Amino acid sequence: MNISKQIPIVDATKITRKEFESTYLRPQKPVILRGLWKQYPAYDKWTMDYFKQSMGDIEVELFSSKQANPSETLKVAHAKMRFDKYLDLIEKEPTDLRLFLFPVFKHKPELIKDFGYPKITGRYLKIPFMFFGPAGSITRMHQDIDLSNVFLTQFAGKKRVVLFAPDQSELLYRLPFNVHSTVDIDNPDYDTYPGLKFAEGCTGLLEHGDTLFMPSGYWHHIEYVEGGFGLSVRTLGASIGTIVKGGFNVTIRRKFDDLMRAMFDQKWFNYKKKIAFKRAEKAMQKVNKNNGGNSQPAYN
Ligand SMILES: O=C(O)CCC(=O)C(=O)O
Numbered sequence: 001m002n003i004s005k006q007i008p009i010v011d012a013t014k015i016t017r018k019e020f021e022s023t024y025l026r027p028q029k030p031v032i033l034r035g036l037w038k039q040y041p042a043y044d045k046w047t048m049d050y051f052k053q054s055m056g057d058i059e060v061e062l063f064s065s066k067q068a069n070p071s072e073t074l075k076v077a078h079a080k081m082r083f084d085k086y087l088d089l090i091e092k093e094p095t096d097l098r099l100f101l102f103p104v105f106k107h108k109p110e111l112i113k114d115f116g117y118p119k120i121t122g123r124y125l126k127i128p129f130m131f132f133g134p135a136g137s138i139t140r141m142h143q144d145i146d147l148s149n150v151f152l153t154q155f156a157g158k159k160r161v162v163l164f165a166p167d168q169s170e171l172l173y174r175l176p177f178n179v180h181s182t183v184d185i186d187n188p189d190y191d192t193y194p195g196l197k198f199a200e201g202c203t204g205l206l207e208h209g210d211t212l213f214m215p216s217g218y219w220h221h222i223e224y225v226e227g228g229f230g231l232s233v234r235t236l237g238a239s240i241g242t243i244v245k246g247g248f249n250v251t252i253r254r255k256f257d258d259l260m261r262a263m264f265d266q267k268w269f270n271y272k273k274k275i276a277f278k279r280a281e282k283a284m285q286k287v288n289k290n291n292g293g294n295s296q297p298a299y300n
Pocket residue numbers: 131132133139144150152220222230232
């Protein structure tokens with residue numbers, strides 16, 4: 001596996017919409033847009049203390065990466081807590097409880113006034129979500145099921161992100177009917193997952209005010225280097241094909257996977273793993289063929 005390539009960083013106040021769309025959006029290349037949200041009050045206003053004071057009394061549902069079943073999309077919470085207590089916890093104590101896809105605007109609609117949708121592109125799906133997590137917690141590697149383009153802005157704390165393009169899915173042992181991979185890229189097990197040796201991705205560090213552009217279907221593994229939070233907004237996928245596939249994933253494919261898991265549980269998971277391993281084997285053969293039979297693993 002080689003993830004040493006750095007995600008490029010550009011000054012968002014200097015790049016035009018035309019440049020962004022031709023260099024990153026249309027070719028579907030990730031980039032960190034530094035300072036994209038400087039234009040909105042949220043840039044300075046949204047702090048841990050602000051959220052504690054303004055909506056600390058609501059109850060939030062929390063997810064643990066350690067307790068997560070790799071076969072499932074996150075639906076069933078592992079813990080519940082008052083929001084202010086949770087924010088205190090992630091500032092002070094080790095925990096792996098994350099607040100994932102948090103629809104903060106349902107609880108506090110006036111927050112919408114603190115930001116807008118940056119004119120660097122268009123076709124926004126206006127459903128923002130927030131993500132909170134403590135230092136050391138991990139958002140396990142996944143693709144976003146709707147295949148939209150994602151703009152993830154960091155407000156507090158730092159996050160290390162590792163991305164892989166969708167064409168690396170087989171080498172990452174993507175589980176069919178699902179958007180998760182079973183590999184752990186922080187502790188790569190090359191004996192069990194030999195295809196992972198050939199996967200190539202890129203890495204970046206998000207700090208306050210950085211917006212990561214993740215093109216449709218990009219795999220992301222996120223590590224909270226410091227406790228903090230961010231917000232994602234999405235735009236429609238790059239092509240009609242991607243949009244239709246995203247719609248299909250969210251509706252039929254996910255429901256089918258849920259149904260099969262409910263009926264066959266471990267048997268279904270084992271079947272999906274078997275397919276993932278077969279596909280990885282084929283992908284390795286393809287890499288080898290493309291390199292004239294001299295493929296060298298892309299180790300870091
Ligand atoms: O920042 C995070 O914890 C997760 C973000 C994410 O997975 C997403 O925006 O799709």
